[in-house]
Amino acid sequence: MEIYNIDYNLYVQDGEHEPRQMTNFTLVIETAYYPLEGSQDDIPAYLGIQLILEDGSVRSLTLPMTSNLARTIVAEEPRAVLLKTGYAPLVQKYIVDQLSKTGRPGECQRGVYLPGNGTYRLADGQHVTVWNGRVACSTKLEVPYMIRPNNSYHIAKHTENPIPTLVNALQENDAALVQSVIYALLVSRRDVLTAEQHPLQGGLYITGVQSSGKTTLARRVFGYTERIGTPGKAALVLEAVSTEASVRDTLSENPGCVVIIDDLAKSSTRSIEAHRRKLGGAMLRLAANEGDSTKKGKTGKTDHRDCTAGIVLTAEFVLDGVSELTRSIFVYLEKKLNLTDDVCPALIGAVLEEFADWFADNYDHAIELLHKIADSPNIPINLRADGADEFTELLTRERRIQDNLALLQWAFVGMVEMIKARMELSSSDEHALNEKFWEAVHRSVHKQVTEFRKIQSQLKEGNIAFLFCEAIDSDEFDLCRKKTNLSKRNVIIWK
Structure with a gap:
């Protein structure tokens, strides 16, 4: 069966009948865009197509390469009529035949498909x-x-002097703002961290007293992804009633952005609060571990996506597992947070754009900085305050906490260098930014220490190893009140 064109129309001839017209256009593939990891024989992700209609007019389209591409062409260009639905497979065959000529002189060329941020x-x-x-x-x-x-969304941008505005905002507001902005910058480069063997293993956990502004902080900083068609409406905000599957999909489909899980509130109903705790813990681990999300793609192939977005949780309670604690980068609000009006999603969106430009132009230097800071992290040296010894003990024992803070330090250093490249930053302003950043880190570690103390105090009664120590050395340990119950269950004779 032969397919050919006459006067900008495609015809088919089977050798037994007269030629039959299939379309009122001629289709020319200009560029086939292939995935970076694909081989020469792989199916392209997108096609750059030129349609020459029967009236001689030309329309350029860039369409995903699917099994229904012929029908997609009609949907995109109503004037391109397929005379019969049954001809769609023949048009598809014509497209595949053209793809076999990719890269030949005078034929369609091979391009690169970049899958997003x-x-x-x-x-x-x-x-x-x-x-x-x-x-x-x-x-x-x-x-x-x-x-x-x-x-689904676009990133809002504030175009009037975003860098000077950022510097002023960071100095005028609470240290919690510095920590939140730095986390947004860090997540935008998360794929690089993983590639360089320094993966981000945590999410931002905003907690504090009631009505302290937890949700306000999250939405003003991380609401830069706006729904298309709904200006000012954050696209990546999920409520505490969301399912794990919906959160997993959102994390995997928005690389480099931050997903907000909002309002993990206490409840008088135990089952509701238990669900919120379970969801918070599961999603924090998923985001921290870059869990895999599997879906059927448009081509029918199984599509594996890593959860390379960041996650921010606003909560009235702290997740009580050790695993969740070590994955939490705490922002603790002890009192009501009053942010200045210039702190808005559009400002953060513009700063992220500037940071991407700085990173692209200084890639080698940025990677060198990453390894300098993250290969041998030393966060305690900058925490010279009451309780520093206890901080050091925790950061040494729980290495994941220090690794996450070291990555925040790298993003902060990168931000300062970006600012210097865009404007003149006085030494006093730079010192003030450093003070704000390390104040935020100090608060975060202090909250970690406090929560670990609570866990240790709760474990004494139920920890069998601790009970044995009490039983063996009664001079050093007081016998636990659960000794009798343990004795009955295990037929242990206490001495």
């Missing part, structure tokens, strides 16, 4: 940083490229 390494060793639907800063690609379109 992140930093990618091309075949020639070049690193490309993508943020908010564009290649960051001065990077120039020698090959055609296609960035995965985002139809």
Whole structure:
């Protein structure tokens, strides 16, 4: 069966009948965009198509390569009519035949498909940083490229002097703002952290007294992803009643962004609060471990996606497991937080854009800084305050906490360097920013120490190892009141 075109129309001939017209257009593939990890024989992710209609007009389309591509063309260009539905497979065959000529002189060329926010390494060793639907800063690609379109949200941007505005806002507001902004910057480069063997293993946990502004802080800083068609409406905010599956999907589909799990509140109903605690713990572990989300793709192939977004939880309680504690980067609000008006999602969105540009232009330097800080983290040296010895003991014992804080330190240093590259930063302003950052880290570690104390005090009665110690050395340990119960269960003769 032969397919050919005459006067911008596609015809098919089977050798037995007269040629039959299939379409009122000729389809020409200009560029096939292949995934970075794909081989030469893989199916492209997207196609750059030129439609030449029968009236001679031309329409360019960039469409996903699916089994229903012929029908998608009709949906995108109503003038491109497939005369019969049964001809769609033949048009699909015509497309595949053209793909076999990819890379030949005069035929369609091979391009690169970039799947959204992140930093990618091309075949020639070049690193490309993508943020908010564009290649960051001065990077120039020698090959055609296609960035995965985002139809659910866009990142808000504040265009008037975002860097000076940021510096003023960080100095005028509570240290909690510095910590939150730094976490947003850190998450935007999360794929790089993983590639460099320094994965982020925690989420931001905003807690504190009632009506202290936990949700306000989260939405003003991390609400920079706005729903398309609904200005000012944050797209990645999930409520405490969300299912684990919905949170998992959101984490995996929005790399580099931050997902808010809002209002994990206490409840008089035990089952409701238990659900919130379970959800909070499960999602914190999922985000911290970059859990895998599996879905069927449009091509029918199984699509594996890592949960490479960040997570922020606002809660009235603290999750009580050791695993959850070590994965929590605490922002503890002891009193009502009053943020200045210039702290808004559009400002953070613009700062993230600037940070992506700085990172793209200073990739090698940024990676060198990362290893300098994260290879041998030494957070306690900067925590010179009451309780510093206890802080050191905790950070030495629970290495994950210190590793996460070291990554925050790297993002903070990167932010300061970005600011210096965009404006003149006085030594007094730089010192003030440093003071704010380390104040925030001090508060976070102090909250960790407090919560670990609570866990240790609760474990004494139920910890069998502790009970044995009490029984063996009664001079040093007081006998536990549960000694009798333990004796009955285990037929232990106490001496």
